Amino acid sequence: MPVCAIHLLSLHTATKTIPAFLHTLHSHSSTLKPLVVSRVIRWIILPTSLSTPELLAQNIHWDILLIVASTTPLPTSLQNLIQHQWTVYAGVPSRLLADFHSKNHRLLHPEKGDIPPLTGSLDKPRIATSAQGLELSPELREWIQTFSQSSEGQGAVSMLNLLAFQPGKKEDYLKYGAEFSKSIGSRRGGNAKIVGSVVHDAGGEDGEAWDEVALAHYPSILHFADMLASQDYQAVNQKYRVPSLKDTFILCTSEIGIDDFGSGREGPKL
Template sequence: MPLCTLHLVALDPAHSNAQQSFLSALKSAKLSPLVLSRVIRWIILPSTFSTEHLLARNIHWDFLIILPGTDALAASLQPLILHTWRITAGVPSRLTQDFAAKNHKMLQPEPGSVPQLNNDALEAKQTTSSAQNLELSAELKDWIRTFSTADAPEAKGAVSMFNLLSFRPDMKSSYLEYGKAFASSIGSSHGGNAKIVGGVTHVNGTARAKEAQDGVGWDEIALAHYPSILHFADMLADKEYQDVNHKYRVPALRDTAILMTSEMGLEGWGEGGKAKL
């Protein structure tokens, strides 16, 4: 099973035009990411694992980069980086094969191929007090309302949710039931697609067996695609989705984290032109 490493990068704000400088340096390093996306915001915060690396000092993450293999980022990029965190996973070859072509179709879908949004306006959707159980909280709904009306490529285009997953003992089978339902109905009906899924082997370069003593630590990663943030909101507000979420997903997880990212506006970063940031 091919190994892929997911890198979170926080840039040093002391550098002028830090994001564009980093993209130029990434191109010069001749790296070929499966995914290069800009981090937008946390949807769910980790509560137990890797919090000192992911949340300490109120880190603002700039990019998510998914590279084949296990190497750290090139040394030439380090002067631009303030913080970085990486996690390596074995990803089935059926997912990585022809990934660029499949990913392009998701980012630039053919007319009529994207599920229609729910007829209920965002304003009418019921909310909860927190998004930690992958529900539509009042705060998240307010943020989506503002974000989706902005004049930016990611406001109307596809988004990807980077998931970190830690399972309770003997509860992975419950999460697999959620995954089956996500792929067949509750996610796919809203355009959801788990485009990268893998079992964790290393965290920050340390083998999981050592980092996660007694089976405690991150077990899997997933990158889930949605045609837009409004499709994601539709899913969270869907009663059928929440019935399955609370029956299978929530009880299965000891800890989880979700970061919203977007590849929109970055498609041309390696083709000689400037990415639209």
């Protein structure tokens, strides 16, 4: 099973160095084998116990999600542009990586008929006090409404999920994953395009570590919100996903949004 590196990167003076980072990354693409390059938009769920010093200390603002099909350390020319870095390694099934770039390009640049309509859940949304249980909170709803009106908010989003399971509860999470693929996620265009088991964790504490990583695609932030606001999703989420997790975090990223920085590339191709 191939091992991929999932890097979260905070760049020096990010607004000036993102184009430089992309240009430098392009020059190393043959050895690093990038799968995903995303602009980090915001936290959806914060970690509560695992890796919190590394991920949240000093109020770090993450700029780039970089997933590469290699465990080779990032070259010095890239390291010089990075202020903070958090990396986790995961074994990803070969079937998910086979022809990944063309499949991902189709997701990010869909053809007519590819994107399902919203289901109407946002007309009378299910609202919770917090988004920590992957529910639609008033604050998250307000942000989504604002972001969806921006140019970047019109495109696809990729949600980075890190998961740590309660003892003996992974099977319950697998039931959640099956329901996500069969209906509750797929009917909103949700696609778990990268899923892997963590083989080395850079931020585990006291012997505890993350168990799994997943990158979930949604055609738009409104499709993601439509799922969170729905009764059918929350019935499965509250039954299987929430009780199965010891800790988790979700970061919203935009692979489309990286084009805003003039990288000169199309989609995920480098």
